[in-house]
Amino acid sequence: MHHLELRSITFEYATADGPLTALRELSFAVEPSEFLCVVGQSGCGKTTLLNVVAGFLKPTRGAVLLGGKPVTGKGFDRGIVFQDFAQLFPWRTAQRNVEFGLEMKGVPRAEREEVALRFLRLVKLEKFARSYPHELSGGMQQRVAIARALAYNPAVLLMDEPFAALDALTREEMQRLLVDVWRETKKTVIYVTHNVAEAVYLADRIVVLTPHPGTVKAQVRIAMPRPRDTLSVEFLECQREVVGHLGGR
Amino acid sequence: MRRALISLAEVVFPFVVVGILWQAFHLLGPFPPKLFPGVETIVSTFVRLVGNGILPVHALTTILRLIVGFLLGAVLGVVAGIVMGRYRWAEDLLVPVVSVGNPIPGLAYAPLFVIWFGLGNLPAVLLVGFAAAFPVVVNTWTGVKAVKAIWIRAAESMGAPEHQLFRKVVLPGALPYVLTGLRLGLARAWRVLVAVEMLTSVSVGLGWLIFGAREFLNTDVMLAGIAVIGCVGLALEKLVFQKLEEFTVVRWGMMAR
Amino acid sequence: MRHPGVVRPILGTVCSFGLAALVWESFARSGLFAPALTPSVVAIGAALGRMLLDGTLLRHVLYTLYRILAGLALAAAVGLPIGMLMGRFRHVERFFIPLVSVLSPIPSLAWVPVFILWFGLGNTAAIALVFYAATFPIILNAWTGVRSVSRLWIRAAEAMGADERVLFQKVVLPGSMPFVITGLRQAFARSWIAVVGGEMIAATSWGLGWVIFDSKEFLNADVMMASLVVIGILGLAFERLIFQAIERRTVGLWGMVKAVAG
Ligand SMILES: Nc1ncnc2c1ncn2[C@@H]1O[C@H](COP(=O)(O)OP(=O)(O)OP(=O)(O)O)[C@@H](O)[C@H]1O
Ligand SMILES: [Mg+2]
Numbered sequence: 036m037h038h039l040e041l042r043s044i045t046f047e048y049a050t051a052d053g054p055l056t057a058l059r060e061l062s063f064a065v066e067p068s069e070f071l072c073v074v075g076q077s078g079c080g081k082t083t084l085l086n087v088v089a090g091f092l093k094p095t096r097g098a099v100l101l102g103g104k105p106v107t108g109k110g111f112d113r114g115i116v117f118q119d120f121a122q123l124f125p126w127r128t129a130q131r132n133v134e135f136g137l138e139m140k141g142v143p144r145a146e147r148e149e150v151a152l153r154f155l156r157l158v159k160l161e162k163f164a165r166s167y168p169h170e171l172s173g174g175m176q177q178r179v180a181i182a183r184a185l186a187y188n189p190a191v192l193l194m195d196e197p198f199a200a201l202d203a204l205t206r207e208e209m210q211r212l213l214v215d216v217w218r219e220t221k222k223t224v225i226y227v228t229h230n231v232a233e234a235v236y237l238a239d240r241i242v243v244l245t246p247h248p249g250t251v252k253a254q255v256r257i258a259m260p261r262p263r264d265t266l267s268v269e270f271l272e273c274q275r276e277v278v279g280h281l282g283g284r
Numbered sequence: 285m286r287r288a289l290i291s292l293a294e295v296v297f298p299f300v301v302v303g304i305l306w307q308a309f310h311l312l313g314p315f316p317p318k319l320f321p322g323v324e325t326i327v328s329t330f331v332r333l334v335g336n337g338i339l340p341v342h343a344l345t346t347i348l349r350l351i352v353g354f355l356l357g358a359v360l361g362v363v364a365g366i367v368m369g370r371y372r373w374a375e376d377l378l379v380p381v382v383s384v385g386n387p388i389p390g391l392a393y394a395p396l397f398v399i400w401f402g403l404g405n406l407p408a409v410l411l412v413g414f415a416a417a418f419p420v421v422v423n424t425w426t427g428v429k430a431v432k433a434i435w436i437r438a439a440e441s442m443g444a445p446e447h448q449l450f451r452k453v454v455l456p457g458a459l460p461y462v463l464t465g466l467r468l469g470l471a472r473a474w475r476v477l478v479a480v481e482m483l484t485s486v487s488v489g490l491g492w493l494i495f496g497a498r499e500f501l502n503t504d505v506m507l508a509g510i511a512v513i514g515c516v517g518l519a520l521e522k523l524v525f526q527k528l529e530e531f532t533v534v535r536w537g538m539m540a541r
Numbered sequence: 542m543r544h545p546g547v548v549r550p551i552l553g554t555v556c557s558f559g560l561a562a563l564v565w566e567s568f569a570r571s572g573l574f575a576p577a578l579t580p581s582v583v584a585i586g587a588a589l590g591r592m593l594l595d596g597t598l599l600r601h602v603l604y605t606l607y608r609i610l611a612g613l614a615l616a617a618a619v620g621l622p623i624g625m626l627m628g629r630f631r632h633v634e635r636f637f638i639p640l641v642s643v644l645s646p647i648p649s650l651a652w653v654p655v656f657i658l659w660f661g662l663g664n665t666a667a668i669a670l671v672f673y674a675a676t677f678p679i680i681l682n683a684w685t686g687v688r689s690v691s692r693l694w695i696r697a698a699e700a701m702g703a704d705e706r707v708l709f710q711k712v713v714l715p716g717s718m719p720f721v722i723t724g725l726r727q728a729f730a731r732s733w734i735a736v737v738g739g740e741m742i743a744a745t746s747w748g749l750g751w752v753i754f755d756s757k758e759f760l761n762a763d764v765m766m767a768s769l770v771v772i773g774i775l776g777l778a779f780e781r782l783i784f785q786a787i788e789r790r791t792v793g794l795w796g797m798v799k800a801v802a803g
Binding site for chain 1: 434435437438439440442453532533538
């Protein structure tokens with residue numbers, strides 16, 4: 036059985052000029068502990084797709100199945116990291132942000148603190164546990180957000196271009212860190228991006244979407260061992276293949 | 285130590301300048317000294333009124349009325365503002381009433397409150413609460429609507445139920461606005477109260493002290509009373525609101541220092 | 542905007558006022574207070590019509606408006622330069638901050654008895670009162686506005702060769718506009734309160750505040766309520782017609798603030 040499955044999802048936004056189809060008959064599946072990247076041009080519906088999986092948007096047609104059961108609405112089982120740095124609660128320290136999900140689960144305080152610190156250590160921020168978000172850099176805030184999404188142990192981690200607003204150097208560092216975190220936690224990840232190199236670096240498999248409205252154009256398996264050398268011939272070859280799917284009509 | 289002295293001098297200096305100008309006007313201006321007393325008269329009146337306990341009694345009474353009335357208005361305003369911010373029906377229903385009621389000076393209702401509730405503490409306190417509630421409602425409502433959708437989504441994805449969402453996300457997220465509302469509400473309450481004390485002829489209170497002094501042309505008493513009013517207002521701002529802000533929204537980086 | 546279309550807000554407004562009138566009406570008829578004290582909606586409307594027809598309402602409104610506008614103009618003439626200079630020069634700032642922070646929390650109405658002694662009953666005292674009420678919001682907002690002008694814009698303008706005068710005229714002034722407008726708005730709201738209160742305390746025989754106070758003496762609750770309604774409508778009209786229009790034409794157009802929908 037697949038871990039997560041999308042069955043011919045169609046999503047329409049209600050706009051002033053009638054329904055606007057953002058996703059059409061979109062289907063794919065994710066295996067347990069798989070790192071799946073979704074790439075597509077800007078405006079093809081990647082964010083919409085993630086919001087549907089997260090349960091913030093209800094698909095017009097089709098269904099999302101988690102462990103074989105259809106998901107309805109939001110729930111503990113999916114953690115999400117947004118692109119926006121402002122996703123952290125400014126009134127809570129880094130540690131208290133990470134604790135939030137555990138708090139909602141009713142985990143006692145001492146255990147909460149311990150788990151939060153463990154995940155902050157995982158993203159190399161244990162020294163900043165007591166800092167408020169505005170005292171951290173953008174990259175650090177995104178790392179806290181990742182720790183926060185992992186801490187309450189969701190089955191799937193959803194990420195919407197979490198590093199898009201970072202500079203190239205920081206982004207590279209964050210990608211390395213994310214791979215380490217993923218190997219450590221064995222999470223199932225759906226990672227949305229329009230950056231092909233990033234997808235090839237991170238993914239076990241890449242789902243390429245067509246431009247607006249989004250549907251699955253192709254799937255590319257990346258079998259290279261990690262850590263991946265971004266300058267190797269193999270890497271560039273994979274990159275070329277994905278770009279080919281993206282560009283071709 | 286030296287720095288402290290310098291900064292003290294910097295604060296005192298403008299008042300010295302104003303004092304000198306005042307004194308010059310007192311000596312050379314067109315008003316008789318009874319109507320435009322010199323600085324020394326105002327200060328000695330102030331000391332005398334504090335010494336014989338008159339000023340403290342008036343001030344304390346006024347402050348007590350302010351606190352009771354303001355708390356009433358603040359609680360009412362925050363609750364109404366949150367309900368308006370979260371529920372569409374409440375918003376549709378209350379926004380027009382609030383946007384017409386808000387610009388009407390609280391004082392304009394004073395006669396109405398007097399004919400309903402008579403003279404004394406009750407109408408004063410109720411009116412203060414009523415007037416203070418408007419800015420609190422408007423700002424709380426705005427604040428609740430300004431809470432970032434991404435915070436709500438993040439909290440929901442971590443499984444926060446409605447009441448937790450309220451307490452742990454909506455309220456702190458709206459706090460910068462709520463504090464602004466409370467601050468405006470308190471300023472408004474303060475203004476209304478002083479005026480009401482003049483109009484409803486309560487027998488103690490700073491407003492009454494000033495107004496009563498008119499009968500005997502005691503300009504020095506009026507000015508001493510005004511000075512106390514200014515100091516109380518300043519103290520409320522510096523000791524209550526600035527501290528509250530420092531420990532919350534400023535600490536969280538949601539508001540610049 | 543959260544409201545697509547115009548039907549919903551209008552419907553909301555109608556419902557809201559309908560409800561308010563209904564609550565008032567049942568309150569008036571409940572017998573909780575003597576009917577003379579809680580006139581029915583019809584009686585209030587009739588009083589409003591009467592005052593409109595015999596021209597007294599217009600005269601009251603004009604008196605009140607004259608006092609407000611004169612005081613406001615004076616306050617802007619004094620407050621804007623002080624506030625802007627405070628924002629631009631540290632010395633000016635240091636001099637005025639202590640004064641402003643002691644004087645601004647004093648309710649303007651506390652000055653009424655003093656002003657009456659100084660200027661006698663009449664327009665001068667009322668205008669002085671408005672002036673006192675309006676000056677501080679204008680100063681504080683102009684000051685904040687100038688400080689909020691981005692260093693980047695100033696550097697850019699200087700790099701393009703702007704001198705102090707041009708800088709002020711072309712960068713600082715428009716850059717601080719959102720705050721200046723807010724200041725004028727707050728000043729207007731405060732003047733409104735000051736003038737109504739002043740007219741109540743210092744009876745001058747004309748003006749909306751005076752009508753309210755006068756009708757209290759004779760228990761004319763209908764006239765009182767009618768005047769309250771007029772005060773509310775005028776305040777709203779100023780906000781909607783004047784301030785929001787200014788805002789839409791300037792800072793709203795420049796995308797510096799989201800203009801409020803009409
Ligand atoms: N709230 C909305 N109402 C109406 N249409 C929307 C809404 N949000 C998105 N759309 C439309 O749906 C389509 C997909 O948007 P989406 O945000 O999912 O794209 P995206 O792939 O995430 O783009 P990007 O890479 O720029 O973030 C776009 O054409 C957009 O115009
Ligand atoms: Mg997107």
